[in-house]
Amino acid sequence: MLVVFQVGNLIIWCNFLIFFFLCLPFNYQGGPVFKGKPKTFYFQFIADKIKIKLSTWMASLLSIAGRVQLVKSVVQSMLIHTMTIYSWPTSFLKEIEKWIKNFI
Numbered sequence: 001m002l003v004v005f006q007v008g009n010l011i012i013w014c015n016f017l018i019f020f021f022l023c024l025p026f027n028y029q030g031g032p033v034f035k036g037k038p039k040t041f042y043f044q045f046i047a048d049k050i051k052i053k054l055s056t057w058m059a060s061l062l063s064i065a066g067r068v069q070l071v072k073s074v075v076q077s078m079l080i081h082t083m084t085i086y087s088w089p090t091s092f093l094k095e096i097e098k099w100i101k102n103f104i
Contacts, residue, residue, distance in 0.1 A: 031082045038086045046082060047096060050075050054103045067104050075100065 025034035025042055032042040057070055079096070082088070 031085060040089050040092045043088060043092060046078060050078060050096060051099060054099055058103060071100055
């Protein structure tokens with residue numbers, strides 16, 4: 001059975017299901033949702049989180065092995081989560097790699 005929704009019915013169902021109309025782009029479960037080609041500013045909030053984590057870890061006294069483990073477990077998992085969906089801009093990835101190398 002094919003159900004065709006009109007705009008009015010769609011709004012009623014969205015209100016009933018507590019679903020909000022959002023303008024693109026928006027973040028959902030830690031990843032950006034957007035239309036079109038991936039651009040740097042869509043991923044900027046993830047890069048900001050990574051930069052904050054690296055700067056707070058820089059103050060702690062960690063061995064090189066500890067720093068490598070932190071990058072592998074935390075930072076790379078943040079990147080892989082969105083990389084499975086989108087291909088990031090290469091210039092942006094090179095910048096994040098530079099931050100990681102400076103941290104280690």
